Amino acid sequence: MLEVLKKVLRKLFNNNMQVVRFALLMSFLNFVFFHYPFFKFIFENVDYKSLNGIILVISLIIAVLVVNAFVFYLVLYLSRIVGKSLLILFFILNAVSVYFINTYSTIIDESMIGNVFNTNYEEASGFFSFTLILYVILLGIIPAIYIIKTKIVKAPFKKFIATSSLALLFIILLVAANANNLLWVDKNAKQLGGLVMPWSYTVNTSRFYVHKYRSNKKEIMLPDATIKDNEKAVVVLVIGESARMQNFSLYGYGKNTNPFLSQTSNVFHFPATSYATYTTATVKCILEHANTNDLYEILPNYLYRNNVEVVWRTTNWGEPPVHIEKYQTMDSLRQHCEGEGCDYDEILLAGLKEQVLASNKNKVLIILHTSTSHGPTYSKKYPPRFEVFRPVCNSVELGECFPEELINAYDNTIVYTDYILHRIIEELEQLSEYKSTMMYVSDHGESLGEKNLYMHGVPMSIAPKEQYEIPFIVWVSDGSKELKPNEILSQHHVFHSVLNFLNIESPVYNEEMNIFK
Template identity: 65%
Template sequence: MLKSSFKLSKFVLLICLMNFLFFHYPFFKYIFSNVDYTSFSGALLCFSMLILVVLANYFFFYLLFFVSKIIGKFFTILFFLINSIAVYFINSYSVIIDESMIGNILNTNFDESSSFFSFKLIIYLVCFGILPSIFIFKAKIEKITLKKFLINSGINLGLILLIVVANASNVLWIDKNSKVVGGLAMPWSYAVNTPLYYIHQAKKNQKEILLPDAKITNNEKSVVVLVIGESARSENFSLYGYSKNTNPLLSQTENVFSFNATSCATYTTAGVKCILEHENTSDLYEILPNYLNRNDVEVIWRTTNWGEPPVHIQNYKKREDLFVNCKGVGCDYDEVLLNGLKDEILNAKKNKILIVLHTSTSHGPTYSKKYPPEFEVFKPVCNSVEVANCSQNELINAYDNTIIYTDYILYNVIETLKEFPEYKSSMIYVSDHGESLGEKNLYMHGVPMSLAPKQQYEIPFIVWVSDGSKELKKNNALTQNHVFHSVLNFLSVDSPIYKEEMNIYK
């Protein structure tokens, strides 16, 4: 039987121990995997981090409950519920709840978020979130005097200070690993990084910085289709030497070139921003579609995805807009982006056209739901949202089928452009970031760049050019920023910020 009432210090200690036991396995797994705990300094660090987690949470919750039992219970229950969900994703997908991951969570649409739903998630929520919350809600807590609060708090802070001083020799390790350690500590990972995300977003989105005016240097009809991929890693494209034939159509198409490239980040919002900006920066400069639209280029944006910076053009269409007049099974997938594409070019009022297709084809965890049944070439496939429960072969098969479907979409873009011989045309395909498929026990993407495996940042950069339009440079290693300057070059847009060394065309 539970006690009818608790002293505040004992209740808060119990809450902290529950928080420690339920939600900090990934935290200490990381520390013990990256520290030589057989040495004195390593053992001291491991022990100190264990005590520090309890003490830091104790001070916070003790203060919260002293100020108000109602406020204390509200936030403690809220933290336990969120912690249970956060730890599910950490354990299932090896994510780190840092500032960039908070951005991913807050910007994820309903279709994507619903794809993560699983019975295992419900178990985590009930066992680690709801049941402890019922106990917290019903618990009776005795009042304490201000004097006792100050004494206990002083002892707590003194112990924290002592531990910090004792680990002076481990400062370099703590500094180097602070982003990951902070991203695994509950509830601090999201409690700190969420307001940081909003602060930084407010600074970024104050007002986009306009680029200098540009001018079009000729009247030749030119069109570029920029296809922004989602979670595509070059390692699984046969154009890059992959053993399985994931590019059966593009490999047989003339004037198709593939280049080694890396992304600026491992998550969508930063990756797409980098593709569309003239240089990699934390500032919000005028992005490519806005810039060209302002400088007399016809710009068309079609998307089944999300996460791009603000796009200020008239012809902006989402999945639901494209779906209206679409027919066939492909309309439920990224083929909907091709619906009416030919008419967009036919109805263009200007000689220079940029069309952006923002796809979602290879986004996990439900890779097998991202392509029509006829593209399930590699079998068996993983059909579970809990990708760690599938064999790596099943997971890779499902992912490879999304690449085959991407190959089909890109081939059809090229075939559409071939129907306009009066235009000089080019297609550029570049992914926002890569993807982990179980290597080193990592899944999907979003690991900080300083720690990310190559699978999360080595991306495909595939280019097609029409006969008689332009040739390509050798281009050994490209970045996402090459897109901006290359599109300017192909469309004959002269700008003061244009960089020839960032242009892929001769």
């Protein structure tokens, strides 16, 4: 039996294969290995028992096979080395992509590509698992070995032209035959495009860099601002990470996840929504003066240029370019930090009060960009003493955890967030010469298995409320400011509220977006 298998493998690898046959085979393997999520979505959203539904499903199957085969054929004919290299890369990246789609129900659209390119090593390593290795080996490495060993015979030029023309004509006829279904395809283009391999990440990577190039051509400066008084004032803006509103007991959650803030005076909380479901877009939104696709001067840069003391402290990433003197990362803060909290977001508080007192300016803005509730390793985001709710999920494959374990681990990150915010308030209360405020707003929410979705990044057009309903919590010192009877807030309220609290006059200031009286 073993000898027979060896002969079959030897014959398979040693035989010459026509380029068109090889392209069809690669398209078929690509279809079988990587398109279950694609067709799962189709069957969940199409009446596949109706005649039109049957035609649509069959047409999409043929389209995926033929279009991929056509592209593979073109590239392989032009250059077998380049074609094989691309196919190897596609199979490996497809394997990784499908792992994340199957494990976290992600969609590989442009925003998800942005998340990938703005993820650092620490966050990326949190997704490492044995299952991911299996995906890469079985669906990526083994096909890659076959691709390398197979000998491809190039077809005559006339045959290449004839084959290409027929394939192109067939694709055009297929599209024409499905004219009635084009509206459905257009309506679901984001989901379909984010699940078809390898075009989900190739096309969206191109789109990401095109839009990034356009938006970062030049930072658009805002008109100069004026500081209207010499009264000492400090704002601490805390940008939360993946904190969803519904798990804060301040908002009525059944478990006590806010034991400190619930007992603190002058704390106000408002329901809010995020601009998007991924960090790069939402942090930009929190820091900009208006909803725009252009890269305007963001809040820290603007105030720093207009003679405000600005400090940025971060354990996270994904913010727009920050042009200030005091940009402090976890590594730089660690030099002045002691204790177990230095390995977590508490490090952002090290020497915070002393830094304010050391300033020679009367107006101070401190931005703390946290990472407390970022998955999938929620149980590693807080010190052990904050593990209030047990048992907890310790796996990066969230779908393998019991729902209670996953929610417990996540709730513990909210308990830790509550403690950090309480500590900030304590520090500010000691700055008796300053009128002070703390504003906490999360970048986006988080899915914890609802509708079989995990983490975040689902396009806003189809995102569940868990991924965009966020907390907006404000504390003010005695005698400083009163708050308006705000209802639902947005992340754009931050920019104008900070200007108001620091009493800074600006042509771009919008009173309607200010939360203070």
